[in-house]
Amino acid sequence: MTSVSMTVNGKPVSGEVEGRTLLVEFLREGQGLTGTHVGCDTSQCGACVVHVNGEAVKACTIFAAEAEGAEVTTIEGMAEADGTLHPIQQAFQDHHGLQCGFCTPGMVMSAAALLKENPQPSPAEIRDYLEGNICRCTGYHNIVKAILAASGQDANAIAAE
Amino acid sequence: MPKDGGIGASTKRREDIRFLTGTGNYTDDINIRGQAYVHFLRSDVAHGRIKGIDTAEAEKMPGVVRIFTGADFEGVGGIPCGWQVTDRHGAPMQEPAHPVLAQGKVRHVGDPIAAVVAESREQARDAAEAIEVDIEDLPAVIDMKAALEDDAPKVHDDLSSNLCFDWGFVEENREAVDKAIKEAHHVTTLELINQRMVANPMEPRVVVGDYKRANDESTLYTTSQNPHVIRLLMGAFVLGIPEHKLRVVAPDVGGGFGSKIFHYAEEAFCTFAARKLARPVKWTCTRSEAFMTDAHGRDHVTKIELALDKDGKFLAIRTDTHANMGAYLSTFAPSVPTWLHGTLMAGNYTTPLIYVNVKAVFTNTVPVDAYRGAGRPEATFQLERVIDKAAREMEIDPVELRRKNFVREFPYATPVAVEYDTGDYDATLDRLLEMIDRDGFAARRAEAAKRGKLRGLGINCYIEACGIAPSNLVGQLGARAGLYESATVRVNATGSISVFTGSHSHGQGHETSFAQVMSEMIGIPAEQIDIVHGDTANSPMGMGTYGSRSIAVGGSAMVRATEKIIGKARKIAAHLMEAAEGDIEFKDGQFTVAGTDKAVAWGDVCLAAYVPHNYPLEELEPGLEETAFYDPANFTYPAGAYAAEVEVDPETGKVTVCGFAAADDFGNVINPMIVEGQVHGGLAQGIGQALLEGCVYDESGQLISGSYMDYAMPRADDFPAFRVDHSCATPCTHNPLGVKGCGEAGAIGSPPAIVNAVVDALQGGGIDVTHIDMPLSPGRVWQAIQGAN
Ligand code: FES
Numbered sequence: 001m002t003s004v005s006m007t008v009n010g011k012p013v014s015g016e017v018e019g020r021t022l023l024v025e026f027l028r029e030g031q032g033l034t035g036t037h038v039g040c041d042t043s044q045c046g047a048c049v050v051h052v053n054g055e056a057v058k059a060c061t062i063f064a065a066e067a068e069g070a071e072v073t074t075i076e077g078m079a080e081a082d083g084t085l086h087p088i089q090q091a092f093q094d095h096h097g098l099q100c101g102f103c104t105p106g107m108v109m110s111a112a113a114l115l116k117e118n119p120q121p122s123p124a125e126i127r128d129y130l131e132g133n134i135c136r137c138t139g140y141h142n143i144v145k146a147i148l149a150a151s152g153q154d155a156n157a158i159a160a161e
Numbered sequence: 162m163p164k165d166g167g168i169g170a171s172t173k174r175r176e177d178i179r180f181l182t183g184t185g186n187y188t189d190d191i192n193i194r195g196q197a198y199v200h201f202l203r204s205d206v207a208h209g210r211i212k213g214i215d216t217a218e219a220e221k222m223p224g225v226v227r228i229f230t231g232a233d234f235e236g237v238g239g240i241p242c243g244w245q246v247t248d249r250h251g252a253p254m255q256e257p258a259h260p261v262l263a264q265g266k267v268r269h270v271g272d273p274i275a276a277v278v279a280e281s282r283e284q285a286r287d288a289a290e291a292i293e294v295d296i297e298d299l300p301a302v303i304d305m306k307a308a309l310e311d312d313a314p315k316v317h318d319d320l321s322s323n324l325c326f327d328w329g330f331v332e333e334n335r336e337a338v339d340k341a342i343k344e345a346h347h348v349t350t351l352e353l354i355n356q357r358m359v360a361n362p363m364e365p366r367v368v369v370g371d372y373k374r375a376n377d378e379s380t381l382y383t384t385s386q387n388p389h390v391i392r393l394l395m396g397a398f399v400l401g402i403p404e405h406k407l408r409v410v411a412p413d414v415g416g417g418f419g420s421k422i423f424h425y426a427e428e429a430f431c432t433f434a435a436r437k438l439a440r441p442v443k444w445t446c447t448r449s450e451a452f453m454t455d456a457h458g459r460d461h462v463t464k465i466e467l468a469l470d471k472d473g474k475f476l477a478i479r480t481d482t483h484a485n486m487g488a489y490l491s492t493f494a495p496s497v498p499t500w501l502h503g504t505l506m507a508g509n510y511t512t513p514l515i516y517v518n519v520k521a522v523f524t525n526t527v528p529v530d531a532y533r534g535a536g537r538p539e540a541t542f543q544l545e546r547v548i549d550k551a552a553r554e555m556e557i558d559p560v561e562l563r564r565k566n567f568v569r570e571f572p573y574a575t576p577v578a579v580e581y582d583t584g585d586y587d588a589t590l591d592r593l594l595e596m597i598d599r600d601g602f603a604a605r606r607a608e609a610a611k612r613g614k615l616r617g618l619g620i621n622c623y624i625e626a627c628g629i630a631p632s633n634l635v636g637q638l639g640a641r642a643g644l645y646e647s648a649t650v651r652v653n654a655t656g657s658i659s660v661f662t663g664s665h666s667h668g669q670g671h672e673t674s675f676a677q678v679m680s681e682m683i684g685i686p687a688e689q690i691d692i693v694h695g696d697t698a699n700s701p702m703g704m705g706t707y708g709s710r711s712i713a714v715g716g717s718a719m720v721r722a723t724e725k726i727i728g729k730a731r732k733i734a735a736h737l738m739e740a741a742e743g744d745i746e747f748k749d750g751q752f753t754v755a756g757t758d759k760a761v762a763w764g765d766v767c768l769a770a771y772v773p774h775n776y777p778l779e780e781l782e783p784g785l786e787e788t789a790f791y792d793p794a795n796f797t798y799p800a801g802a803y804a805a806e807v808e809v810d811p812e813t814g815k816v817t818v819c820g821f822a823a824a825d826d827f828g829n830v831i832n833p834m835i836v837e838g839q840v841h842g843g844l845a846q847g848i849g850q851a852l853l854e855g856c857v858y859d860e861s862g863q864l865i866s867g868s869y870m871d872y873a874m875p876r877a878d879d880f881p882a883f884r885v886d887h888s889c890a891t892p893c894t895h896n897p898l899g900v901k902g903c904g905e906a907g908a909i910g911s912p913p914a915i916v917n918a919v920v921d922a923l924q925g926g927g928i929d930v931t932h933i934d935m936p937l938s939p940g941r942v943w944q945a946i947q948g949a950n
């Protein structure tokens with residue numbers, strides 16, 4: 001066991017972990033932050049995406065110990081303290097970008113990283129960027145719309161592809 | 162103007178807030194103080210005899226609480242099958258035992274041999290690796306036809322063969338169908354495969370068993386689409402726990418698509434182990450484990466023949482299907498290739514004679530059961546493919562050929578035992594043609610040709626039977642359950658409402674749409690209405706969610722319970738206003754006396770029911786709570802027309818979907834936004850089946866496509882933007898909301914559209930290919946092109 005400390009959603013946290021403990025396990029089981037999900041064991045589904053030092057990372061691909069000292073943001077850290085949704089979260093609700101909600105935390109975190117990199121992505125760029133996030137419910141149509149809307153573009157531009 | 166609430170409004174979903182903020186409550190988020198963890202040791206061979214299991218070393222490993230094997234389950238019931246099919250000759254299907262942990266033999270890769278319960282997940286896994294299992298490899302049967310040969314190895318030694326049943330439908334039509342086909346002007350024949358699929362909800366299955374010894378109560382938290390069904394099957398048939406001592410909770414569930422209907426061994430195991438150990442026991446399935454334990458879908462091999470007269474009128478259909486059951490009978494497996502498939506073979510057409518033969522076969526593979534659409538996609542695919550092939554052979558426009566044969570008079574009794582209550586297939590087809598600019602297709606094809614691409618257009622219709630199902634009918638057909646639905650409407654003293662429904666939401670948005678119906682009926686804001694589901698402790702016995710039955714059956718139960726509430730409230734209002742009950746009108750949350758200005762608000766009536774000081778106590782009980790069970794009079798029949806436009810790269814065989822349009826008739830729609838989302842998701846699964854997905858075993862029974870590395874899950878960039886429309890609505894005639902259901906349509910209607918479009922693209926390029934089996938991967942399309950040249 002080794003001890004690890006990091007900042008999660010603005011709060012300093014620490015814990016004892018085994019060398020093989022994944023960041024996603026540390027967050028879910030150690031910190032009770034169950035919004036970050038596990039949908040696969042081959043690092044492909046993206047249900048576990050969080051931000052580590054501002055970058056989108058699949059939390060099942062790094063060990064908790066590797067995040068020593070890092071600034072981690074999870075889905076629980078996206079809305080304002082008063083409950084006001086982040087604009088991406090709000091756009092997902094407005095455009096029905098989620099059904100069962102299981103892929104949603106990862107989708108929102110990936111979308112946030114995309115918009116940081118590319119504030120006005122085209123529908124094709126959005127689809128391309130989401131290559132590492134699998135959704136089985138929505139057919140992605142409304143996810144693309146939601147991200148267009150969150151970037152201040154016309155959600156109906158999806159049809160123009 | 163869209164409405165801002167009530168029936169027909171695209172109300173935003175209330176459940177989204179918790180899902181979007183990471184505060185949902187999925188089963189894996191549940192951790193109970195003192196819980197132990199299970200790891201299942203699973204067979205890595207497809208077929209073998211267990212000669213010995215040595216757990217001695219493993220027992221000594223750190224953290225091990227106890228190791229269970231099949232021997233611990235002697236005297237415990239096996240996993241039951243919920244549907245019995247009777248074969249052509251009147252004999253019941255062959256029904257093998259399905260032990261919770263393997264006994265004597267393993268029959269597919271993934272079959273559980275032992276279960277280690279330990280203090281941590283890692284300790285359980287480490288100990289499982291230390292168990293020594295001596296297995297004698299037996300030859301495996303994977304191919305269905307090979308499994309039926311006389312000298313084939315038997316999956317179950319105590320059965321007479323690997324044939325589960327040989328089903329004929331309608332058996333009395335058999336000779337007439339043979340004759341019509343023999344004498345017809347034209348017969349089109351098509352052999353095709355509807356490949357094995359893995360449902361792959363993004364949330365893997367999770368089970369937590371808990372037990373309170375003091376009051377002898379078991380609680381099972383599980384990722385289920387139907388907690389009451391699990392309670393009944395597991396309590397009554399497997400573990401012998403009476404229902405009042407067994408609570409099953411299915412909290413937020415991350416998608417199901419059929420695969421979470423069934424009762425699985427891990428549920429029985431965790432409940433059993435929690436009782437034995439008197440502590441909570443948790444199992445979280447990994448994705449790799451899900452591939453080899455979640456029931457798979459489809460896996461039919463079919464030959465279909467369509468007989469036509471010289472004008473293109475359909476005269477008869479004959480089909481011959483082999484349906485894979487896998488190694489055991491999953492909960493509803495026998496119903497899928499039979500009653501959910503054969504009864505849909507008429508499609509949207511007036512074909513007078515139909516005969517369906519289905520041979521269900523045991524193989525050394527994961528059990529196969531319902532997957533989104535369940536039997537109906539298989540029926541639609543073969544029918545709409547053979548019609549397209551017939552149109553080409555007879556040089557009739559494929560749209561016209563369909564129109565020549567549409568059912569236009571309702572109700573319509575098909576020759577395959579169902580009666581369509583209503584529909585308008587011309588309307589959805591007309592609407593589709595408006596959406597896709599068919600006239601402009603030739604120009605688009607010519608433009609594509611300049612770029613070296615072959616462009617194709619595929620059009621088809623579909624019909625499905627939803628809202629399952631009339632209990633007396635399914636009882637005759639072999640169901641070992643009723644298929645009603647239930648609701649309790651609890652009005653609180655100040656007028657807010659909690660509805661407890663037997664339907665279950667795992668992405669469908671019931672908390673929002675059911676509240677819209679209640680808001681419309683009572684005339685109070687939806688915010689004052691809560692929809693509660695997923696817990697046998699608070700909902701009346703319900704059959705759960707699958708087969709697009711929630712709004713049609715569960716919604717109807719809620720409407721019936723609410724009608725009882727309104728009836729009673731009307732009596733209370735009459736008393737309060739000293740008027741005759743017959744003069745009371747109820748609108749927008751106000752009771753009024755006709756022709757006067759007397760009024761009493763909904764909230765005042767509710768308060769009077771719970772504080773009955775001025776109340777007709779001699780005639781009426783206090784309180785305002787009602788339960789209804791609704792058993793549907795018929796199935797509902799959503800139908801529609803779909804079109805795919807694709808481009809094929811003849812150099813590589815790669816298929817690109819350029820456009821997809823769907824025109825559906827779902828009857829009345831409660832929340833159009835949610836309905837469109839359901840169609841999008843169905844389309845993605847259907848197009849995924851047509852182009853990408855497929856579960857593959859090698860000859861020895863190893864699962865080749867056992868993770869997301871090998872099983873092609875559709876990604877965002879595999880799809881175009883979808884165009885969907887549900888404006889052509891013929892309301893269902895036999896349920897109170899006039900609704901039909903929309904959950905499966907997309908997955909049913911889209912695979913034939915894609916394959917029809919690819920064949921059209923190749924034919925348009927002068928390449929004579931009449932069929933390619935799904936998934937239409939670049940390799941397969943390229944090979945088909947080479948084969949034709
Ligand atoms: S859990 Fe699937 S990518 Fe991390």
Ligand code: FES
Pocket residue numbers: 097098099100101102103104134135136137138363415416668
């Ligand atoms: S909303 Fe269910 S997986 Fe995306």
